[in-house]
Amino acid sequence: MAGTSYKGTVIEDVDHFLKSDGLDSAREKEIGQHIGYRYDVNLVPDYDRLTPFLKQYMEHMGWDDLNWLEDVHMGYEEGHPAVFDRNINGWVRVPDTIELPDNQQDRDMIARELLIKFQMSPNHPLVQLRQAYMKF
Amino acid sequence: MAGMSWTPDLDYGKSQETRARDLGMNTEPLTGRSMEVFFEPAEEENFVYPWAKDVDFNKRTELDADGLTTTEVNAKIRELMDQGYGTIVIQNPRGKHSLGVGILNRLNLIIEGSTGYFSTGLIDGPNVRVNGRVGWSCGENMMSGTVVVEKNAGSTFGAAIRGGDLVCKGHVGSRTGIDMKGGTIIVGGDTGALSGFMMQRGRMVVCGNAGKNLGDSMYDGTIYVGGKIRSLGVDAVEAELTQLDQAWLTRKLTQYGLMPEQGVGHFTKIVAGKQLWNYDNLEPTEKKLIL
Numbered sequence: 001m002a003g004t005s006y007k008g009t010v011i012e013d014v015d016h017f018l019k020s021d022g023l024d025s026a027r028e029k030e031i032g033q034h035i036g037y038r039y040d041v042n043l044v045p046d047y048d049r050l051t052p053f054l055k056q057y058m059e060h061m062g063w064d065d066l067n068w069l070e071d072v073h074m075g076y077e078e079g080h081p082a083v084f085d086r087n088i089n090g091w092v093r094v095p096d097t098i099e100l101p102d103n104q105q106d107r108d109m110i111a112r113e114l115l116i117k118f119q120m121s122p123n124h125p126l127v128q129l130r131q132a133y134m135k136f
Numbered sequence: 137m138a139g140m141s142w143t144p145d146l147d148y149g150k151s152q153e154t155r156a157r158d159l160g161m162n163t164e165p166l167t168g169r170s171m172e173v174f175f176e177p178a179e180e181e182n183f184v185y186p187w188a189k190d191v192d193f194n195k196r197t198e199l200d201a202d203g204l205t206t207t208e209v210n211a212k213i214r215e216l217m218d219q220g221y222g223t224i225v226i227q228n229p230r231g232k233h234s235l236g237v238g239i240l241n242r243l244n245l246i247i248e249g250s251t252g253y254f255s256t257g258l259i260d261g262p263n264v265r266v267n268g269r270v271g272w273s274c275g276e277n278m279m280s281g282t283v284v285v286e287k288n289a290g291s292t293f294g295a296a297i298r299g300g301d302l303v304c305k306g307h308v309g310s311r312t313g314i315d316m317k318g319g320t321i322i323v324g325g326d327t328g329a330l331s332g333f334m335m336q337r338g339r340m341v342v343c344g345n346a347g348k349n350l351g352d353s354m355y356d357g358t359i360y361v362g363g364k365i366r367s368l369g370v371d372a373v374e375a376e377l378t379q380l381d382q383a384w385l386t387r388k389l390t391q392y393g394l395m396p397e398q399g400v401g402h403f404t405k406i407v408a409g410k411q412l413w414n415y416d417n418l419e420p421t422e423k424k425l426i427l
Binding site for chain 1: 152156159181182183184187193242244261279280282299300301318319320337338339358380381383384391407413
């Protein structure tokens, strides 16, 4: 089924990486580290599940679709839901106050919305890095 | 987080080293400080970066590139964005290399003609239309936005692309999407050999035929091909085209006016066989050698 595969196997439970440490294979248990992504990087978005915020963002940017956000998914870091921010090369944890939907598509939309809010914030670390190191 | 804020009065005339030091970004003051940022999602409602230029898509101007160097054209684009122009038309590009690179802003950029190598690379946000052909490595390292090329493109189209939509309505050369790490590359015609070489993620859609060694050594990502595939590369395997894939393809191809008459049901989906993910088999042996 699309959207639930990783490393050639199938994620049956959308909460797999929240309920367990994700160390399933003998090799993963041996090294104490999960191998591969904790979500399906190839999952294409279901546009019926767009949030109002994302629709506004698309309109503001002049895009007819999610554009680069199609590659953004909700992942899981140390048992917490998180989204990867390419601008800081790190995970940003989703606040505990946000209730997670029961499917990956809706979770991905939440992750996209949070990532935009975080990246465009004046508190984002890139703001200061840019001031210090920008070339032009 | 303390100290993480925009400093509009910072003197940019100073050297980079001095600026970094003034902001406390050297080893000594950072010792013991946390890089953790506490963020409240409800407080933020911005759609653009804090430093983005405020442009209006309805404010349009033209820029004649004739007689200007590439650097002058690119600097002029920035000047026009500073003045609030959100739609810029470049006339007489005359195949210049590196046109429109490094634009980190929302913008409609229209290039009336053909460009040379590395055009519109490293962009983050703009919508670009090239009403001609492009040379090698168009959209290289693109982060977000859209680039639509009306005619043919050279080799390494979308090399190392990270995000956004890169569209060529004609044919493209070889090594399309080499090392791509995200985003979508759409080719209306055929693509050459070794397309998707070392692809890591993202999506490539080829409406025509694909040359030999398609998806060679791909680690992840998806390639959809509407025509014939001359041969698959190492570890590229065929996968089932799902309903979700078809819905996404239909939406994407319709958006760019490339929807085939017969629909998308005939597309072949290629993914990584992941047999190259063999470090988990190699490492135990290495570990034994060390121990």
